[in-house]
Amino acid sequence: MEACRQQYRTKYLEDTQGFLEDLELLKASDTKKFKGKFSYYTRLQVLILDDFLLMKVPNDTQLGILFNLIKEREGQRTTIVCSQFFPEGWKDQLGSSALGDAITRRIVDNGYLLYIAAGPNGK
Secondary structure: OHHHHOOOOEEEEOOHHHHHHHHHHHHHHOHHHHHHHHHHHHHOOEEEEOOOOOOOOOOHHHHHHHHHHHHHHOOOOEEEEOOOOOHHHHHHHHOOOHHHHHHHHHHHHOOOOOOOOOOOOOO
């Protein structure tokens, strides 16, 4: 919310998996629209990926889209990743491919990690 107050162009994606599925379908059906939408997400000043890797990335197409998005934004724009898994567990969700390792490395090595522990009620 603070990014919006400060007039940063911000997009909050509540469902990262659905976002990747939508981009995958668009890439298969209309390459020009896919490139436009992908470019939009790479140019946003702040992109928030919530529930990151809540489910496994099911195929190489979605994995490639995610890798390219992270790569294009790296060092240029702010990407906030919210996950219920520690980065060490992302490999299970990304698969053991080189792309999965590269995604994790780009986020962890070039970012800040903030761990928030649940309280006694699990909240």
